[in-house]
Amino acid sequence: MPTIKSTYLENLRTTSEHLQSGTKIITDAPVDNNGKGEAFSPTDLVASALASCMVTIMGIVAQRKGEDLKGLNWEVTKVMDSNPRKIKEIIIDFSWEQPLEDHKLVQQLKNAAKTCPVALSLSQDVVQTVNFNF
CATH class of the missing domain: 2.20.25 (N-terminal domain of TfIIb)
Known part of the structure; x- marks a missing residue:
């Protein structure tokens, strides 16, 4: 289906x-x-999907431990290459003003993010730069 x-x-x-x-x-x-740029481009969605997938997997890990990711924010920067036109790099900057105090869990969250399904599905040619500002 x-x-x-x-x-x-x-x-x-x-x-x-x-x-x-x-x-x-x-x-x-x-x-x-050649477009109007009035909505997400397909490559914008790929970049956004990577960050959203990372947060979703981090959220699953946090829930299993009885924690919440409330207040976690992120910004995504997509860098394009030319000839051929493709995504060269996706930069994700996570920010969290009040992260969890459990440092072991925080490290588990970071590890989970880097192994989310979208991260594992992207070509090795796409550089994934992830900054955890917490």
Whole structure:
């Protein structure tokens, strides 16, 4: 059974629906690649997916220990390469003003992030720079 159903709209724009939830997203080509840049580009979604996957896996580890990741924030920077055009590097900067006091658990969270399914699925050519500012 399909997970996602997508349609090309026009002018380098697509829409995708997550079939189980009905949630929809739109992608748009970036301005530097003939698009309008009015929505996430497909490569933006890849970069965002990496960070979201890391946090999801960290959240699972935290929940198992009876902890919460409340207040964890992150910023994602996507660096593109050319010829061929592809993602060269994804930089994720995690910030947490009040991290857990259990230093062993914090290290487990960091390890979990780096081995999330998206991180393991990306090509070795995509540099994953992850900064844990906590």
